């Protein structure tokens with residue numbers, strides 16, 4: 367097995383890459399990293415001192431690839447499959463990358479801020495930062511709501527890397543700041559993502575770890 371993915375099934379950026387693997391039925395060895403475990407953490411830091419997952423190791427090409435979007439681009443380039451997650455057309459590829467960045471930076475990151483604040487020791491919370499994150503999420507929801515009023519997937523009819531980013535981002539964002547009735551197109555998009563076999567599998571595989579997801583204090 368040439369490809370090893372350092373990951374955790376509950377981690378949203380890892381889920382983004384898992385969707386890409388499952389969309390194309392690409393075999394890989396999952397290496398579960400437990401950052402709360404000193405040994406597992408130390409081992410992972412040897413591979414990627416930044417300490418963030420996912421990271422792909424490709425023994426056949428002797429490459430170590432961090433960053434979820436870069437991993438998906440790498441797979442598209444060196445291990446292509448039936449689903450072309452990054453279009454070959456330069457304009458479409460740029461638009462796909464923009465939407466991928468949008469979901470990472472303006473949905474995943476503020477969602478992570480809200481979740482990780484729940485893990486801080488008492489007295490070390492950052493209520494101002496959490497309020498800002500909620501404001502950013504609301505702004506992103508408004509844009510997604512408009513954007514998804516006419517589309518099936520983030521890029522239109524074709525499922526792409528942008529949807530890989532959107533699926534876990536929206537899944538967890540809806541848990542921390544629910545769409546409610548205010549964002550029906552966004553909620554419908556998330557339902558379509560959850561019905562997609564690749565993401566349904568990701569959600570199923572994360573189920574045994576769900577108790578680790580921090581609840582609101």
Ligand SMILES: N[C@@H](CCC(=O)N[C@@H](CS)C(=O)NCC(=O)O)C(=O)O
Pocket residue numbers: 377378379380401417418419420432433434435470
């Ligand atoms: N920009 C990175 C973000 C990766 C990231 O934040 N991963 C989280 C898990 S979803 C992580 O490893 N967090 C551990 C930490 O912050 O200590 C990517 O796209 O891969």
